[in-house]
Amino acid sequence: MKITVVGFWHAYPEAGEAASGYLIEENGFSVLIDCGSGVVSNVQRYIKLEHIDAVVVSHYHNDHVSDIGAFHYFRLLQPYIQTAPAKPVRVFGHRDDRNGFSGLSYKNIVEAEAYDENTPLQIGPFVFQFYPVQHAVPCFAMRIQGNSGCLFYTADTSYFEKMAEWAEGADLLIAEASLYSGQDGSGPGHMNSVEAGRLAAHAEVKELLLTHLPHFGNHQQLVKEAASVYDGMIHLAASGWNKTI
Ligand SMILES: [Zn+2]
Ligand SMILES: [Zn+2]
Structure with missing residues (x-):
């Protein structure tokens, strides 16, 4: 599977960029994971909106879901923009926040489907397994198995040991690193760079991608700090x- 970072900023996007959004593609099937501020604009650098087959959101904070509204309006206008019938799009979220979940649906144009931690979900060529993590609001990490590789995405969470079992052996770990070494994110439910590195080390993943990056400090420092505990x-x-x- 091919993974493309559409957006990576914590909380809000910097100029011309986007908050959380990741595009995964395999065999012509495309899934957008999270749809934060700026994602609908920026994803068009890599794919036409009409070619997105599914959207999966981890939780209902604005930096992960606010552009769902923009995506709804694209679907609304799509019949005027293209002559071929629009192919269906599936949108998935969890039901642990009913208002958040209902916000994924729009008129009779988009009808959201629920995922939960008990049921692996086949979306095109991908099998998603969801895991509840530790965040200010209900939020799910995802293990995504494709034909050729396995991806684990922490979404937003503080560090806890169990996560390493879920991420074990992934080809790529996309881990949030909202904070620098020594900063404690356990209250709001975020990880710092060293915790992201520790997760990668304990899970013995092949590679680590630090994301959900802070608006302060020097991001290269995050890499150095994660490398103090992870040698991949x-x-x-x-x-x-x-x-x-
Ligand atoms: Zn969040
Ligand atoms: Zn976030």
């Missing part, structure tokens, strides 16, 4: 960063 390859998220696993 560490990447820093950037708009358009991509990798095939």
Whole structure:
């Protein structure tokens, strides 16, 4: 599967960029994971909106879901823009926040489907397994198995040991690193760089991508700090960063 970073900013996007959004593609099937501020604009650098087959959101904070509204309006206008019938799009979220979940649906144009931690979900060529993590609101990490590789995405969470079992052996770990070494994110439910590195080390993943990056400090420092506990390859998220696993 090919993974492309559409957006990686914590909380809000910097100029011309996007908050959380990741595009995964395999055999012509495309899934957008999270749809934060700026994602609908920026994803068009990599794919036409009409070619997105599914959207999966981890939780209902604005930096992960606010552009769902923009995506709804695209679907509304799509019949005027293209002559071929629009292919269906599936939108998935969890039901642990009913208002958040209902916000994924729009008129009779988009009808959201629920996922939960008990049921693996086949979406095109991908099998998603969802895991509840520790965040200010209900939020789910995802293990995504493709034909050729396995991706684990922490979404937003503080560090806890169990997560390493869920992420074990992944070809790529996309881990949030909202904070620098020594900063404690356990209250709001975020990880710092060292915790992201520790997760990668304990899970023995092949490579680590640090994302959900803070608006302060020097991001290269996050890499150095994660490398103090993880000796695999560490990447820093950037708009358009991509990798095939
Ligand atoms: Zn969040
Ligand atoms: Zn977030």
